[in-house]
């Protein structure tokens with residue numbers, strides 16, 4: 001018996017209590033476009049999601065694709081404009097957002113899950129009106145605020161052990177599409193399903209005291225701390241919608257939320273199957 005084999009067996013046996021804890025529980029993974037850095041890291045995330053599914057965790061993958069949208073807009077000679085971390089979305093932009101998120105990014109993630117041997121179904125917030133939306137703010141154009149999550153379709157898929165892969169595009173009753181921030185979509189889905197854990201996978205170590213200093217990680221925060229950090233301006237830009245929807249989720253039935261670094265190989269497995277939390281843990 002090699003030492004390597006013994007070590008592997010030990011690692012697996014140490015994961016057993018976590019497998020038991022999460023068995024049959026719902027975990028929502030939000031995979032941000034900035035963390036889709038290269039093929040190897042994308043495959044690591046997909047591998048971790050598939051492993052959770054294989055050990056009986058009901059995992060839902062909600063994805064973004066901000067950089068892909070930026071590229072598509074550039075090709076269309078349109079500029080990307082953000083207001084407090086949200087993309088200004090005119091009529092032409094929402095068409096492109098829908099194409100990129102629901103068409104390209106969503107299907108590529110579904111294909112990867114299938115090539116790993118698991119079963120996935122890709123959908124957007126338009127399918128079965130999963131994310132019923134309304135205009136969030138006239139100044140932002142077709143950016144959606146979520147009015148209702150129709151989660152039955154997700155429950156049906158989870159019951160059959162499919163991994164639902166959700167693109168963050170919503171619709172209203174008149175049939176308009178809306179661009180929904182992917183963190184917001186993930187948090188609303190996690191709340192609607194009373195998820196055990198919301199894992200926000202990004203390209204930063206977590207919430208930072210100084211956003212330009214990766215060593216300044218804040219390892220855990222309460223909702224009160226978050227409010228103070230916002231007032232102090234520590235939380236800015238894309239971090240605003242991220243923390244707002246995380247605190248919302250915690251106030252609405254989600255047990256735990258964590259921002260983790262998708263650049264670290266298997267950061268999801270480390271978070272779920274060990275007691276070595278790596279990013280920022282959000283607590284009520």
Ligand SMILES: Nc1ncnc2c1ncn2[C@@H]1O[C@H](COP(=O)(O)OP(=O)(O)O)[C@@H](O)[C@H]1O
Nearest residue numbers: 032033034202207208211234235236237238239
């Ligand atoms: N306190 C903070 N800690 C970490 N990042 C911050 C903070 N304040 C602002 N940010 C910015 O928020 C960005 C993360 O949000 P975003 O780009 O929307 O991520 P994602 O694409 O993964 O959703 C970081 O790259 C950083 O520039």
Ligand SMILES: CC(=O)N[C@@H](CCC(=O)OP(=O)(O)O)C(=O)O
Nearest residue numbers: 032033064065066086087181182
């Ligand atoms: C309203 C709004 O800002 N929507 C986002 C949707 C995609 C997203 O959130 O992608 P990331 O997770 O990769 O940032 C956008 O248009 O970029």
